[in-house]
Amino acid sequence: MTISVTMTVNGQSVTRDVEPRTLLVQFLRENLGMTGTHVGCDTSQCGACVVHVNGTSVKSCTILAAQAQGAKVTTVEGLAQDGKLHPMQEAFRENHALQCGFCTPGMIMSAIDLVQRNPNPSEETVRHELEGNLCRCTGYHNIVKAVMAGAQAMRG
Amino acid sequence: MTNQGIGQSVRRKEDFRFITGQGHYTDDINRPGQLHAAFLRSPHAFAKIRAIRLDTAKKMPGVVAIYTGQDVAADKVGGLICGWTVKDKKGDPHKAPRHDIIAIDHVRHVGDQVAVVIAQSLSQAKDAAEAIEVDYDVLTPVVDVVTALKPGAPQVHPDAPGNLCYDWEFGDKAATEAAFAKAAHVTRIDLLNNRLSPNPMEPRSAIGEYDPGTDTTTVYTTSQNPHVLRLILCAFVFGLPEHKVRVIAPDVGGGFGSKIFNYPEETVCVWAARKLKKPVKWTSDRTEAFLTDAHGRDHVTHAELAIDKDGKFLALRVDTKANMGAYLSTFASAVPTYLYALLLAGQYTTPAVYAEVKAVFTNTTPVDAYRGAGRPEATYVVERIVEAAARELKMDPVELRKKNFVPVDAFPYQTPVACVYDSGQYAKALDEACKAADYAGFAKRKAESAKKGKLRGIGFCAYIEACGIAPSSVVGSLGAGVGLWESGQIRFNATGSVFVYTGSHSHGQGHETTFAQIVSDKLGVPIENIEVVHGDTAQVPMGMGTYGSRSLAVGGSALMRAADKIIEKGKRIAAHLMEASVDDVVFDKGTFSVKGTDKQVPMAQVAFTAYVPHNYPADLEPGLEASAFYDPVNFTFPAGVHIAEVEIDSDTGVTTVANWVAVDDFGKVINPMIVEGQVHGGIAQGIGQALLEGVVYDKESGQLLTASFLDYCMPRADNLPSYKVGMIETPCPHNPLGVKGCGEAGAIAAPAALMNAITDALGTEEITMPATPLKVWKVIQSRHLAAAAE
Incomplete structure (x- = not known):
């Protein structure tokens, strides 16, 4: 049995027939072939799969594709506009906030949501808010720096 | 150009694809006609397999094949190997029991492979795996080394009596005993080095693919060393010719050692793909990763340090029991031996060192190299006991260390445990670290914490590690089954851009930038015109891979040799173009010139001429490319000092890391930004070990209690x-290059520094890693109770 799911991903309307148990992250990776969103665990701890659903960060391994029916989904692939990187992407590169790059898409998506809710976060706030995103490479030092710098850039 | 070369914090070339979601990790790859594999794994730590019934599962939708260990045996697939043979005290080789890629008659740890389902989709494969029925005779497991060594303990393998893999020794026992006999003071310590799960964020993944037309097998996999994996698969497991197997390790999301090894899963994917003539893909989920990725550490150690009346170290005696898990992983045997005992002299002039190591099989996941591999364990022993000695002797731990450091004028320094330290300034690093940590102001900060009812402690760690593994002749004499050189190739294109091929592999270390910097610096080519290629045996001719902080010291050195050959050939072409003698041509910053004249030609023109050789030396081959191999003459010995300062809440037992200072000596630094990032990550893993992380098995059932990020x-x-x-x-x-290696330092230094700080705050050595709030709180409570009773 399959169901038809329609949503807008990075500004494009997409419709696919999928198994009802299909997770949003599987829908993105397997049905749409958008592999920028990663899977690093199976208990919703690591945050590698974070995307935005209707503007809010969501662990895409935690909801069914069917639950995103009609939603506007943004993934890391949709951040850069007209060839220009999002300020948070720039901040991650400038501050060496990534090493292997695997956690990076989820980390950037969480960071953007964090700053949208809290435009001028303290270091303590950034560390607390990133609790749901695991990185094994950087020790978070440069990620925290990047999020602070990204926040400043987003404030303009 | 000036801001791209050696010593510059060049922003990473690889980052664009990662920050835009355009990396290509193994699980991102899908091949036409691909099938999916799911493993049925043992729910028991130790059991005999009585029967496996596949009838129901085989009829499930999408199922293409189900294989058990009997099918593997029928195809005569070799077991997995250990590539380093350690000889025990008697000179006999270690016990390396057979390690089948799917269990045949017994399962020996929770998660051992019992069957594999190959299906059209992953969910179909998983559904069918759940429908397989297995009858087990459940046996009593053993999970810890102390129990496993007791008489009458369950026997994990019939061909490893007493669960002993080897009983090994190193160092001068007689000299050590003699030193202890005349010691004014002996400090003793018992230590547990907790078992860790490496947990790179990208789980392991593999695709096996077979092309019958060319009889070629391709393996896409999450490997730190694709050429080594090819060698093992071809020469030991399948008996395939190396030129018919291609291993591709594309973007790899962290390794930390766990992706060095040859595992059952990628081997099964290759075997099944060849049988079915269809690509077969498997990707680990996180619980499978906890169950099957090789763990790290897990040592039980007693150590004793003999000291004379002036505080000089006379001898160190170490007794360690190392948990190998259920099978001997690819390089497991070397970790608690040659990567451990040879570092027990630390930064000190201790004249005698003797170590005994018993490696022990248990019903747990195999243990192998994890970031630092043996060296964190050695540093933990040395730096805990030195700090404990300072406390017993009521000496400043800084002064005690300085009294015993290898002095700057003693290099090259021969230790009593085989190593010849290359260079170092140990006291300078300690002084700078003390200054940065404001050691002088610690007593005041401790008093301020006490006013708030909090305990404050400071801890030091002066670590040393052996990196740049390794002189092939040395490791060969110690039992390694491979050479440990590295290879590199530099190939100019006609238009002046450059391909750099390296046999080392980047899975977060930033080789695409650092290696481009060293080639740019040497040959004067802008780094944007340099493409570093790695991770594909069909593109990179040869390689040994990345582990042990070896990439730059060995792989980078190979590239410098190749660059020298490029310059030599370039001089001949340039001499021809400038109508000069080759001996008069010099090369600097990308330009060939004739000494004492203003004649010059740029590298780009030389490269163009090499491929469009219309006006060219008659006796010279066209083209501008060079390969080189580099086999180091010695290990490198990075060293440094980390200082941890903690504040502990007495009411909750929560430890807060109040300050962290590292002063490291990695030799020449190519990209400070990347090196600092490596240090950060290493420290985080070391703090994780000391405060948070620990693999826990249930002693009775052998169940892994920490099999998800919820529990670990x-x-x-x-x-x-x-x-x-x-x-x-x-x-x-x-x-x-003058480089030493930086990848593991933080993980090596941090646990001892942090535990020294915590034990300083608590006033007792009696606490084990991870020092969780509960453990810390219990120590504080027991001391309160003791104080109340007095």
Whole structure:
């Protein structure tokens, strides 16, 4: 049995027939072939799969594709506009906030949501808010720096 | 050009694809006609397989094949190997029991492979795996080394009596005993080095693919060393010719050692793909990763340090029991032996060192190299016991260390445990670290904490590690089954851009940038015109891979040799173009010139001429490319000092890392930004080991109790401080770049520094890693009770 799911991903309307148990992250990776969103665990701890659903960060391994029916989904692939990187992407590169790059898409998506809710976060706030995103490479030092710098850039 | 070369914090070339979601990790790859594999794994730690019934599962939708160990045996597939043979005290080789890629008659740890389902989709494969029925005779397991060594303990393998893999010794036992006999003071310590799960964020993944037309097998996999994996698969497991197997390790999301090894899963994918003539893909989920990725550490150690009346170390005696898990993993045997005992002299002039190591099989996941591999365990022993000795002798731990450091004028320094340290400035690093940590102001800060009812402690760790593994002749004499050189190739294109091929592999280390910097610096080519290629045996001719902080010291050195050959050939072409004698041509910053004249030609013109050789030396081959191999003459010995300062809440037992200072000596630093990032990550893993992480097995059932991120505490951003990272540069004298390696230092230094700080705050050595709030609180409570009773 399959169901038809329609949503807008990075500004494009997409419709696919999928198994009802299909997770949003599987829908993105397997049905749409958008592999920028990663899977690093199976208990919703690591945050590698974070995307935005209707503007809010969501662990895409935690909801069914069917639950995103009609939603506007943004993934890391949709951040850069007209060839220009999002300020948070720039901040991650400038501050060496990534090493292997695997956690990076989820980390950037969480960071953007964090700053949208809290435009001028303290270091303590950034560390607390990133609790749901695991990185094994950087020790978070440069990620925290990047999020602070990204926040400043987003404030303009 | 000036801001791209050696010593510059060049922003990473690889980052664009990662920050835009355009990386290509193994699980991102899908091949036409691909099938999916799911493993049925043992729910028991130790059991005999009585029967496996596949009838129901085989009829499930989408199922293409189900294989068990009997099918593997029927195809005569070899077991997995251990590539390093350690000889025991008697000179006999270690016990390496058979390790089948799917269990045949017994399962020996929870998660052992019992069957594999190959299906059209992953969910179909998983559904069918759940429908397989297995009858087990459940046996009593053993999970810890102390129990496993007791008489009458369950026997994990019939061909390893007493569960002993080897009983090994190193160092001068007689000299050590003699030193203890005349010691004025002996400090003793018992230590547990907790078992860790490496947990790179990208789980392991593999695709096996077979092309019958060319009889070629391709393996896409999450490997730190694709050529080594090819060698093992071809020469030992399948008996395939190496030229018919291609291993591709594309973007790899962290390794930390766990992706060095040859595992059952990628081997099964290759075997099944060849049988079915269809690509077969498997990707680990996180629980499978906890169950099957090789773990790290897990040592039980007693150590004794003999000291004379002036505080000089006379001898160190170490007795360690190392848990190997259920099978001997690819390099497991070397970790608690040659990567451990040879570092027990630390930064000190201790004249006699003797170590005994018993390696023990248990019903747990195999244990192998994890970031630091043996060296964190050695550093933990040395730096805990030195700090404990300072406390017993009521000496300043800084002064005690300085009294015993190898002095700057003693290099090259021969230790009593085989190593010849290349270069270092140990006291300078300690002094700089003390200054950065404001050691002088610690007593005041401790008093301020006490006013708030909090305990404050400071801990030191002066670590040393052996990196740049390794002189092939040395490791060969110690039992390694491979050479440990590295290879590199530099190929100019006609239009002046450059391909750099390296046999080392980047899975977060930033080789695409650092290696481009060293080639840019040497040959004067802008880094944007340099493409570093790695991770594909069909593109990179040869390689040994990345582990042991070896990439730059060995792989980078190979590239410097290749660059020298490019310059030599370039001089001949340039001499021809400038109508000069080759001996008069010099090369500097990308330009060939004739000494004492203003004649010059740029490298780009030389490269163009090499491929469009219309006006060219008659006796010279066209083309501009060079390969080189580099086999180091010695290990490199990075060293440094980390200082941890903690504040402990007496009411809750929560430890806060108040300050962290690192002063490391990695020799010459190519990209400080990348090196600092490596140090940060290493420290985080070391803090994780000391405060948060620990693999726990249930002693009775052998169940893995920490099989998800819910149960295994990975460091989060809010568990960790910002770090103050400083560096001193004492170049390595024996490689062309003067580099030593930086990838593991933080993980080596941090656990001892942090535990020394915690034990300083608590006033007792009696606490084990991870020092969780509960453990710390219990120590504080027991001391309160003891104080109340007095």
